[in-house]
Amino acid sequence: MSENIQFSPWLDSSQKPYIQIQNVTKKFGEFTAIDNLTLDIYKNEFFSLLGPSGCGKTTLLRMLAGFEKITQGKILLDGEDISEIPPHLRPINMMFQSYALFPHMTVEKNIAFGLKQDNLPTNEINQRVEEMLELVELTDFANRKPNQLSGGQSQRVALARSLAKRPKLLLLDEPLGALDKRLREQTQFELMDIQEKLEVTFVIVTHDQEEAMTVSSRIGVMDSGNLVQVATPAEIYEAPINKDVADFIGDVNILKGIYKGQNEVGTQLLSEDSNSIVFATQEVGASIEDEMWFAIRPEKLEISKTIPSHNHNILKGKIEDIAYGGSFSTYHVKLDNGRILKAIRANRERTKEHHLTWNDEVYLQWAPHSAVVLLS
Amino acid sequence: MNLTQTNPNFFKSIFNGRNAVIAIPYIWLLLLFLLPFIYVLKISFAETIYARPPYSSLLIWGDSWLPSIKASFDNYLFLFSDSLYIKAYLSSLKIAFISTILTLIIGYSIAYSVARAPNRWRGILLMLVILPFWTSFLIRVYAWIGILKTEGLLNLALMSIGIIEKPLMIMNTDLAVYIGIIYSYLPFMILPLYANLEKMDMSLLEAAADLGCRPFKAFWTVTIPLSIPGIMAGCFLVFIPVMGEFVIPDLLGGSETLMIGKVLWTEFFYNRDWPVASAVAILLLAILVVPIMLYQRSQEKAIS
Amino acid sequence: MKRFGTFNIFSLIVGFSFLYIPIILLILFSFNESRLVTVWGGFSTKWYAELMQNQGIKDAAWVTIKVAFVSSTMATILGTIAGLVMTRFGNFKGRTLFSGMIYAPMVMPEVIIGLSTLLMFVALAIDRGIFTVTLAHITFSMCYVAVVVQSRMSSYDDSLTEAALDLGCTPFRTFMLITLPIILPAVVSGWLLSFTLSLDDLVIASFTSGPGSTTLPMKIYSMVRLGVTPEINAVSTILVGVVTLGVVTASLIGRRQKQQILKTQHT
Structure with missing residues (x-):
């Protein structure tokens, strides 16, 4: 790519x-x-x-x-x-969700079907079918019927058939x-x-x-x-x-806020959940006291037991649940007002030495450029 | 999007002459199925005359430029004045009703047993149910004559075992007609019932049992209610044609067995009274039109 | 877990005995030496030989086969189109009437269909004969074909048709190359069903046939009215044999089709 x-x-x-x-x-x-x-x-x-x-x-x-x-x-x-x-x-050709392979024709005939409709010469059809079979690595399956193929093979036949007409x-x-x-x-x-x-x-x-x-x-x-x-x-x-x-795209924490204007860091919002001012670098055109939202992806939330050095963009809560995902863990952190936020942390240490566990008091913090301000 | 998957719009483009394709079977059925009823209706208002065809014309071309219509309700009045016809309709209703119930009871137990049979047996059992359905109706009715008649196989068998001393008089009675109807129409009852029972989710019965329901009660409260579509289809398939049955009462029934199909046949073939036969048919159709429409509705629902 | 108890076995044995004993007896006594149909007089095929001498039966059989062949073929064509119209043409004007005309003949008493068809032929001054019987048979058989094809089409994946169109196939060719081959088993069993329906029909043929077009069931009926004879048993046995053969073939085709559908769904 x-x-x-x-x-x-x-x-x-x-x-x-x-x-x-x-x-x-x-x-x-x-x-x-x-x-x-x-x-x-x-x-x-x-x-x-x-x-x-x-x-x-x-x-x-x-x-x-x-x-x-x-x-x-x-x-x-x-x-x-x-x-x-x-x-x-x-x-224009289409590859169907159900693949729509003709059940009474072999793989080869299925791929050749569209070419035959254009009345191409036989040798050209054969050559193109060959090419297509090679492309999807199904040369050995040319004479199989669709009901003798696995799901993945059917999918590739469908693809080859829809591509055969270029x-x-x-x-x-x-x-x-x-x-x-x-x-x-x-x-x-x-x-x-x-x-x-x-x-x-x-x-x-x-x-x-x-x-x-x-x-x-x-x-x-x-x-x-x-x-x-x-x-x-x-x-x-x-x-x-x-x-x-x-x-819709990925996991996200969406928090409500009230617009309080711009300063040198960026946009100032009064968070409903922390009852304090949070900052985002993104600039927005809005008037004071407008209601808006800021979205933070779970992997952009830092989670720690100690109070972070910066004193803005901090939310305090308690670990409610941990979903162990192998390479990372997802922490469900319950804020004082009952809201649950998700934070993801890569599991760099082995579990034994892991120091975050259920009911731990934790701080969530994020950088001002990590949050997206949304007007609707 | 489910909406688009069932959308038939693009099929418009499949057949360029979409309407032509619809028209072929449509016109055929209009001409050969629907149009004939209009003639029956028309002739039922005509008078019997000795001519070919043996009925009078409804339109009289007189002196004026418009034909006058000469419709007579005599045929219908006749049906109500002679008690034979009313009795025949009522007797047909009774016979059709009782034999539908009996066929349902017998058919349900067979269909249920086939549907619950081990998988490898089910195909062959179903085939055994279907086979007589394809075999000639006439032959199947005929087969019973040899069994039921006074010197027939049933009486011979029963007398040789010593259960009876004098032969039973079954042939040419209503009992023989019931046996013939149940026998002939049983497959029509079993097939829709089987189709329904076979699809039924057995875990429903397990759930009922799990919730403390006894098997017999589960059968009445779960199996039967869920099979109502099959019961309806089966009953329609038996009741409606039996109402107009001719072959069975003619061959197995006696002189006192009255069924309207036989009356119609007699009026037409023996009395050559076409207008009365038409009136008989129209009245029978009037009785059956509601069940037929209900049947059509239930079939449409089952398919879609 | 399926429960298959004594009741089920009992009802199957009684049910199938009831369905089959009459036919088996009928077949058995067609091989009876004696003319008395109820007394066994030893094995013989003489009634079949006698049958071969009976010109009336042979003529009727020939008429029946001709009618059955032509009517089932026409009914299959018309019925297949009707089945497609019912499932793939959406809501057109007069659809309810159309489906009514498809379903009604299947339950309508035969005497009504027979009488009404005949009256129309008479009114239109169409001479009764093989032609009119065939027309009447096509009409009710096509409804059965339509229903068989309709139920097959309900499990037919429309994207197969769309795929063919998408690959440049014209609508008509798509029907011939894709749809028809896939629904062919249903079409074939529709044909077989029409054939046996025509072969079996007594009532409608009695109304619509004319002189010289006596069908086999009509012939058998007139013989039955005179009494039970081994000859009727013999001709019945032949008919039962032919139909059984046809049905077994059809159901084998049907089973193969079903397995194919199952296989495609599994992969």
Whole structure:
């Protein structure tokens, strides 16, 4: 992924978007599944649509594939309006959540299916099928039927089949949802490798935020038919736009505060939980006494038994619960007002010498640049 | 999104002429299933005449440019004036009702036993239930004549063991009709019941037992209520066709066995009274239209 | 834990005896030497030989086979389309009427269907014969096919169709290459069901057939009315044998299909 560090065409105003979703609305009867959504996706992106079930992400994907008619608005691919093109004529392929492998055809026939529809010469079809089988490392399984494959193999056949036609755009609907955790992690990297090698634009739908973070160039977080935030994984994680995004991506402590103005450290907030002023470096446009929130990731909270040297951004509490996670432990700290915050600490020492335990009085502290101030 | 998975919209594009595809079976059924009823209705208001076809026309083209309609309720009045018809309807209702109940009791115990049989036996047992369902109705009814008649196999067997001295008179009685109906319609009862009972979660009964419910009580309070859809489907599949049954009362029943299907047949084939036969059919249809609609509703629910 | 007690074994034995003893006796006495159907006079196949001499039965059998073959084939085509319409066309105008016309013939007393179909043929001055019997048989058989196909389609994964479209296959080709092969076992058992329904039908054929188109059940019925004879037992035995063979084949196909579905779901 080394070259991907530089890959950010959305920042370059001279780049033309590859897929343009323009003011698209989709209604099922009275129900609005997609609400006036606009989104640009660039060539060679690995774009994730992330959101809880029912947020409209699958509907959006199916509109790109052509399975759902757009109620309002249009979709352009490479500058061409594809809104009215039926699915079998679109240069877009899809990998289905259920894989949708044709049960009465062998692996080879499944992969060749799309090529045959284009009436390519037989030797070219054979050659491409061969290539695809090699790509997904299933050459030995060419003559198997889908019901003789494991879940991971089926997933790779589905991928090979959807890539065989060299689509301009590949849509993936929860591509790893049916795999177990270990296989899923391994497959994520395979997907990224294949995407880079073939230089195909990927749009993936997932409800798994870790998966989205790992594979994506950018993530579009969706909620009730709207895009809430579109940004790189790091931005989404470190600078979520609101409480919902912060909460949906990863673990987070969200604390309420009252805006008290700026000083030399940054924004001053009166915390409801500590009843003291806390600081954040981030500057916000707000008026005094406005209600707002600050979000701190558990790994950014320092936990200690001794009073920290700085005297700001400190909360006092008692360890209520410890979840031992191997490489790290998660501490549930109960504040004096009853709120429970989560703090994560890497387990650098062996457990025996571990000096934090249940009912310990502890101090939680964080650096002013670690918290994100959220207005909504 | 579950909403989109069941959304049939894109199938519109699957068949370019979506409406043409619907139209093929639709028009067929309209012409060959629904349209005939309109003719039955029409002829039930006509008069019997000696001609071909043996009924009068409803539209009389007279001097005026509009035809006058000559509909007569005589056929229906006739059905109510001659007690034979009313008795036949009532007797059909009675026979259909009693035989549905009996078929349900016998069918339920068989379906229940098949559903609870060890896995490896279930397939073959189910097959044994289905097999007679495919075998000719007529042949199955015929098979009972040889058994039930006065010098038939049942009487021979019972007399040779010495249980009875004089042959039992079963053939040509209502009893023979009940035996024939239960025998012929049993698979129609068993299949929906089995389909229902087989799907039933056995852990529900375990939960009932765990909560202190005796097996017999669990059967009445858990198994039976949960199998009501199967019971309904089975009862409809037996009751409705039995109401119009002809072959069984004709071959096994006696002269005093009255069933409306047989009356209709006689009116049509022996008396050649098409208008009265039509009126009989329309009245039977009127009795059955509610059960048929209920049956259709229950089937639609089961599929979706 | 399944409890399989004495009651279950008892009801199975009694139930299956009730279902099968009459048929077994019928078959047994078709091999009876004696003309008396209730007295065993030794094994003989002479009634089958006699059957072969009976031109009336042979003609009726030929008519029946022709009607059954044509009507089941047509019913399968129409019924498959109807089954797809019921499951994959959503809510179109007149859907309730359509599903009513699919379900009603399955329970409607045959005398009503027979009478009404006949009256229409007469009113439209269509001559009764093989053609009219076939039309009537197609109509009620297609409903059974529709229900069989419909229940198969309810477990059919729509994304298979979508995948084929997505890979550039036209809608019609998708149906022929993907949907039809997958639901084929259901279509085949629908055909077999239609075939036996047509083979068995007495009442509707009696109404709708004309001179020269007497079907086998009609012939058997007229013989039965004259009394029980070993010849009827013989012809019945042949019919039972043919149908049994068909059903066993169909259920083997069905079982294989079921196993395939189970396998795909497990992986």
